[in-house]
Amino acid sequence: MTDSPDLSRRSLLAAAVATPVVAATATSGTAEATGRHGRPGDPDDPRFTVAVLPDTQYLIDEGGSDPEPVRAALRHLVDERRQDNIVFLAQLGDITEHGTEAEMRIADRVYDTVDRRLPYSVLAGNHDIPGGDDQRGDSPYLRTFGPHRFARSNTYGGSSPDGYHSYHRFHAGGRKWLVLALDWRVSDRGIAWAQGVLDRNPTLPTILTTHDVVWGEDSGAAHLSDHGQLLWDRLIRGNDQIFLALGGHYWPPGRTTLTNDHGNTVHLHIVNYQDRYYGGAGMIRRYAFDLVRGVIDVSTYSPWLMAKRHPTPLEAEHLELTGDVDRFSVEIDFDTRFAGFAPPALPAPRPPAAVMPRGTVAYWRFDRAGLDQVPDGSPVPAGAVARDLTGNGNDLTAQRLHDSAPEVLTWSAEHHDAQPAHASLRFDGGKAPDRGAVLRTGQNAPINDMKFWSGYTIETFIKLPEPFQGDHAWMGILSWEGRAGDAGKHSGWSDDEVTCSLNLSGERFLQFVVYPVPVDADPTSWSHALPVGRWTHIAIVNDGRHTVVHVDGSRIARNAAEESRGITTMGKPFAIGGTQSAERYGQGFYGWIGDTRIVARALRPDQFLTAVR
Structure with missing residues (x-):
């Protein structure tokens, strides 16, 4: 010592259409705080x-x-x-x-x-x-x-x-x-x-x-x-x-x-x-x-x-x-x-076969089709194909919206730490004027009109930029095309909205809305505000009766209480990177999208793409 808001799909529609010991005197020990020395807790608890x-x-x-x-x-x-x-x-x-x-x-x-x-x-x-x-x-x-x-x-x-x-x-x-x-x-x-x-x-x-x-x-x-x-x-x-x-x-x-x-x-x-x-x-x-x-x-x-x-x-x-x-x-x-002296030991990339459980109907990742051979940040050419790795034929083709510049869709080496593929696509969509890019299935892709009567699990990885600049309210992440009204669904705010989509509100809340097959209803789930500058894993799980959305492995609070069986699909393309209104894409997604998988049954969290075994 010394002394000494209002989350309305009306907004979605409007947005879419508007555009190793050192010691001479010591006995060494192990490095573990476990075993003989008292009763420790969990050494892996963060x-x-x-x-x-x-x-x-x-x-x-x-x-x-x-x-x-x-x-x-x-x-x-x-x-x-x-x-x-x-x-x-x-x-x-x-x-x-x-x-x-x-x-x-x-x-x-x-x-x-x-x-x-x-x-x-x-x-x-x-x-x-x-x-x-x-x-x-x-x-x-x-x-x-x-x-x-x-x-x-x-x-x-x-x-x-x-x-x-x-x-x-x-x-x-x-x-x-x-x-x-x-x-x-x-x-x-x-x-x-x-x-x-x-x-x-x-x-x-x-x-x-x-x-x-x-x-x-x-x-x-x-x-x-x-x-x-x-x-x-x-x-x-x-x-x-x-x-x-x-x-x-x-x-x-x-x-x-x-x-x-x-x-x-x-x-x-x-x-x-x-x-x-x-x-x-x-x-x-x-x-x-x-x-x-x-x-x-x-x-x-x-x-x-x-x-x-x-x-x-x-x-x-x-x-x-x-x-x-x-x-x-x-x-x-x-x-x-x-990181400078002990970089985190991240999982190695996992082959597609390791992450396609029974019932997988589509799986897309962006370290294929030669995209990993181009420099990080290089534009993805229009017409480039992301293969459906299940072999079911649900290939995606890149398409720029509204004569957007090549930079609206680029290949990226960024990825979620637990993502099977170590690659993603960077979308630079936005409003006023509308710009963006989508990846769409072909007209005859099987997933276009699958109904998922027994349930489904839809997973994707996204990252929002930091800073999150501009107005990107109600941008789409993934969807099936087709007007709800044409499918005989009129209970929603507008007949012009699509029959199933995952979007992001102005408050950065996830919105998953789906029209079930047998009834005219539109159960909608909402998340909390998603973070910017870090990867997020999203899983939408339906057991044939109800839908539960998980964010980073945790179920959200505002899951729809309504019964929901199947997805009303109309034989129209499935898309990543945007959501239509009145059969028109407005703005595209703004941020990164990684591996995306659809399984025709409900999966447990320990079966999600983030489960590294």
Whole structure:
């Protein structure tokens, strides 16, 4: 320490017609936070927690203190490990006030609470050791928290020859992570050792912990300390793996971000509450990683105080800290941030035969017909054919609308991560004037008049551009041509709309509307607003009675309640890239479309095109 809207198909019609260990003194372990070491949660769960315990020196002081808040915090983390998927605990130094044999004996008994129950790291702060850098030699700290303590931990990777630095690997969120726990004063030898660990684990995202890295202002801003500057210049900035650096020592708490030599952000935080009531009352900070949302949610609280049935006002004030420096979220696109040293392992392309289950009547993908031989972004020639890979004859032919320029339809190497084919088509449709392109089946294609009495599953992948520029309300994604009125269907808003289509509203809501075969009805399903700048998988599933639309594997809320059997088709072409009104295409689709498949039965989500086996 130091002191220191209205979703109306009327709008659709109008729009359409208008236009691998480094340690001399250590026993290595595995990299898994599973098995002997307590009861972990799911190592593949994309949501997991790393707990942090800062300076506790005032609570482990032989001159008069109370270690119970620290013991309560550790006991709490063990108890909550499975429920909250707590995968690791990082301690930040200054465990004790004077670093004496007596204080280390107390600390030894306190930390027995987590030994073999929760994987953890510790490091020496200035109050734990007699001074000097990591070459200082033996100490009560080293005899208590040196390499021997962690030999049975299966996250422990090893320690430096001096014993004051260690590294740990844990498995969470479907990948391995590295914690580099460094002494409060790192020598040249220490830097070289740490670099060796990183070099031997080049693909692991790394959290660096030390006692002294940044100091903070009352405003919450933080700045590199002298020791932090040394670490930044000689270790952090050149190693893209290090994305988060945590330290204590100073107060108040604070945070900053710096840009490393690879152009990526590194988050640096001070975590220290010893200046607060009861020496910090065993405050812990939780870093809750959510790889799905792309955030780390940070919270700070005292389990010891929270367990009190009748806290005093002062105790109640410190149960949980909710200021901006104590409770916040760090936004990180993890795949993008880690791509430079650990690109995501994406599924390889899958052959058509692997994704055509029983009942597949049509399957189109855009890595065929020579399209993958042209440069990314090259126009797809008018008349180019995308074969129906089932062999059923539902081939699609490219056609530009309204004398549109060649650039309205181009081949693209972009694709959804789980898409079987690693290719797509980029449509640049729009209004005023109408422009776009469609791919249509031939006049005699079997799918033109299939009725799908027993049900169906229609799947496609789309991506909307970011920024999403211009007016693209009510653009079509796929459809069957033909006027509903000509099929004897008059219940909808207009006889001029098609009998089945998937469209996007002005609010970017999906609209799937279908006229069933036996009745004059038009059940319509609506999604939430789709995101821009990322791929979306859409699946429309009908079991012969009702239709359920799934977006990215999740069923939407606004699925039509009406009974719906079959699709009213009229022998007219099926199309990708647009929807007609009054037998005329207006604007075309704006964005990317990938693999599209139609199966003449209802599929389960684990049978969708996104199901990688």
